[in-house]
Amino acid sequence: MSEPLDSDLATIVDAFAATGVPDWHTLSVESARELEDDVFAPDRDTAVRYTRDVEIDGPHGAVPIRAVRPAVGGELPTVVFYHGGLWALGSLDSVEDICRDIAVRTPAVVLAVDYRLAPEHPFPSGLDDCISAYAWARDNVDAFGGDRTRVSVAGTSAGGNLATGVARFCRDGDIPTPDRQTLLYPMIDDDRTRDSYTENESGPLLSRGAIEHFWEAYLRSPVDRANPYVAPLRGDQSGLPTTTVVTAGHDPLRDEGVAYAETLDATGVDTTHQHYPSMCHGFLSLTDGVAVADEAMDAVADRIVD
Incomplete structure (x- = not known):
């Protein structure tokens, strides 16, 4: 790290x-989920035309x-968005x-997905x-005024892992590949020998202990560690869509x-890397x-769709 933590962020x-909130992995899964929802309870200050909840099969x-x-x-x-929370929260x-x-900033229709969580529902x-x-959005987002021919994926943290997993699955199969993937401080590999794990072992806002704990909760077995749908850095990246990575x-x-x-x-993937040396994990929720x-959120919004 070459810069101290930003003063506003600090x-x-x-x-x-100062609230004394314990680290996520020291709590039961149920308590950690309640804490996550409490900490990130929506204030809904950003005005939109509407939100609508639906369920798909x-x-x-x-x-x-x-x-x-x-x-x-x-x-x-349209942006199909996958939340973070270490696959469990x-x-x-x-x-x-x-x-x-x-x-609002893009502007785009955003579809947030409430996917199944580990450990009750491990990968995949x-x-x-x-x-x-994502496949449903390609066929049905016009119900919300979205363009079915312009659909991208995005996600924070573990949601960034899932977003690039969706793009990889589409590339490998017969579903149209997302126009873009936007990966916000994504979880990409479980190799914890990298310098950033030592430098930021205790956070802020995300610790090495929490990452290690919830990686284990997400996997069915050690074999999954080699699966590029779990650890995308280990797979073939060719043919993936235009990408923005924020770190x-x-x-x-x-x-x-x-x-x-x-x-x-x-x-050969068209890639933009936005790095913010004075920021910490989760900072885009603190605009x-x-x-x-x-400023970083404006830059993300500029590139999140075609």
Whole structure:
């Protein structure tokens, strides 16, 4: 890390630490989910035309989706969005604010996906739900004024892993590949020997211990570690869509995100890497109080759709 933590961000991090909230992995899964939903409870300050909740049929049962439509006329591009939370935490409520922000700034119809969570539903259940939601959007997003021919995927953290997994599945199969993939501080590989894991072992906002704990909860067995749908950095990147990767200097996941951007670019994928050395994991959820995060979100919105 060449820059200290941004002063605006440090104020928020210190206030969060002062509450005495324990690390996610030290709690039961149920308690960690309640804490995540409480911390990221939507304030809904970003005005949109409407949100609508629907359920679609997936391979493992119903998959809830929340559509966010900005107050803009005409047919809009679509972003299918996958929340973070280490594959085990997060909900439609905890991700609504960032989806509203993306919908308004882009503008686009944003479809947030409430995929199945580990450990009750380990890989590939959540990814199966994400693929089903994307395929459904390709056929049905016009119900919300979205353009079925312009559909991209995006996600934060573990959701970034799922977003690129969806793009990979489409490339390998017969579903139209997303126009773009936007990966915000993504979980890309479980190799924790990289420098960023040592430099940011205790966070802020995401610790090495939490990552290690929930990686184990997500996997069915050690064999899954070699699966490129689990660890995308280990797979063939050719043919993947135009990509934006966002990384943060004070994030344990920094170096794997950097490596993925470099690998995509070297493979010939049109790749933009936005790195913010003074930021930490999750900073794009803090646009109201952190000027750098606000600017970064504008840059994301500029590239998230064609």
